[in-house]
Amino acid sequence: MPNEHPAPPRRTPARRVTIYDIAKHVGVSASTASRALHKPGRVSKATEERIKRAAAELGYRANPAARALPTGRTGTIALLVADITNPVSFEMVRGAEREAEKHGYVLVTSEFREDHVKEASRARSLAPSVDGFVLASSRLDDDAIATIAALNPVVTINRESPSAFSVLADHEPALRELVRTLAAEGHDRLCYLGGPESSWTNAKRWTAIEAAARDEQIEALTIGPNRPTREAGQRALDAVRDTGASAVIAYNDIMAIGLLTAARDAGLRIPEDFSITGIDDIFGSDFTCPPLTTIAAPLDDMGAAAIRHVHAALSGERDRGTEKYPTQLLMRGSVGPAPQPKGRK
Amino acid sequence: MPNEHPAPPRRTPARRVTIYDIAKHVGVSASTASRALHKPGRVSKATEERIKRAAAELGYRANPAARALPTGRTGTIALLVADITNPVSFEMVRGAEREAEKHGYVLVTSEFREDHVKEASRARSLAPSVDGFVLASSRLDDDAIATIAALNPVVTINRESPSAFSVLADHEPALRELVRTLAAEGHDRLCYLGGPESSWTNAKRWTAIEAAARDEQIEALTIGPNRPTREAGQRALDAVRDTGASAVIAYNDIMAIGLLTAARDAGLRIPEDFSITGIDDIFGSDFTCPPLTTIAAPLDDMGAAAIRHVHAALSGERDRGTEKYPTQLLMRGSVGPAPQPKGRK
DNA sequence: CTGTTAGCGCGTTCAC
């Protein structure tokens, strides 16, 4: 802990009301009050009613810390995302938050900025104050995830791991469809603009593209690894052109947007000179010039599902497994026919 | 609490190491261990060293809940934002998170989706588990904020309130400059596309625009209130055209982008037929067609500052006041000369 | 169905 937060000059203590206050007020013991408030049916209907009324009147709020001590449950779930400012995170965070609230959990969201060291350290420091973890686009290896999972249930999003439940977007069919479409448009060499090496999905995506290209009997090559940023997308323009490919599939929309704007700045016409596609369907991908062809996943649902599985694991249900979500190819203006029809086939 | 999370089937307890473990391990009392770990100099240099070593060896992690009980401090700060999926939130969240981590706090981020009822209820339910609040773009009235501030220090972002410390972006100079520029380009009637009624900044922005327009001797009118969404921006196109204004300043970039895309879909040329500007400089505002003229604020710094002020308040420093941050007008392609010079003056 | 007792892990008196 780099810094301590001292307590000395306490703020207006304004003592909060406890179960003892309401117990005294009603004329029962504290444990009865506790039961009435949280254990359904363990107390007579009449006194339960009186206790609940008193609690409402006095404005009682359970102290989570006090509750966590005997139960070992904090009522908090941590969601670790690679990059908060990546629009991909939004929908996931929103879905997770909605579901967490629904089950009475507080959600703590934290980003690790694509840094696996930071990710591990955040998990370690958060571990004592949460009941479980959701790791979105984790950069950790299986051992590191296992370490975390030893103390708390872990659900991963877009990352498979033997020690966690995994919620995945199945990009394979959409990528295959995309490659088929590109081939049909006459593209006979396509380039995958790769993402971070430590990204599990990066490898998956390239594998799917490669296989699809083979089936379509067109060439596929990849450049990378690259950081998943706009800047990286921009800087990749020359490398992409050097490949001689007429179509590019970028690791994600952020990179695709970087590449697209760089291409336009360089005087290229999209898609006449060049087809570009991304993955994710982030905010903004529909209003680039031209709008970006991309692949959408139900990130909102996936975020919610992850929380649901953490909750299930905490309730004693199985905490390993995989759940796949379908994705959808969105054809937009950034894809067009190959520039020089070479008459393949 | 809509739902309880039952504890019964506890997960591999895997008892965590406590100060007692390390105390026994070293051969001292628990209180000495506690002191050595957190009270500088209250224990002999030698034993302090041994205790710290033991703590490290055993992998000791303080139990925040147990700590919170006697101290009343949870080490957590809540950040409430209007809309997580609005890119405006990102930078603020990121800055806040960075600063929170720096001071050893855990940050809980939660959105209330522009709903003041939800905002209040979130604050109420979070109150017992946090040390303080940051309310970003709060939709609450002063009384509601005062209620929250009675229990925990509150810092507001882009919202002034008598019972909280306020971190504000000062849009007035940039708006004035923008209006002056528009006037110089020949626009003699401009329209403010208003945001939500409950938004404090909405009123501020309109006031600044109105005053600047008066000074420039051009006409300014406003339409609204509107929800701060892309859809609202799109739907406003007709209303905006009906005003006869040749330039629009939107409440924020999201709405501006909605308006811009709707205008283009309707066959209008921007900025030849119409100048459009936003406020916020969100992700995406630089790659619309044409790029959006907007006003940028140091949201990252403001988020960090808010946390700093919560921390300061918790340390007994003053918890009322105002801190203003300068903003910057970014002229981009969406602004041009007025379509039909009417030869004002 | 309900009251009593004990203890969660830690900080903090108060003695020594």
Next chain:
DNA sequence: GTGAACGCGCTAACAG
């Protein structure tokens, strides 16, 4: 400089 004892608010175990 250090240890023993108490209590934070709540739940759990054990009576009754």
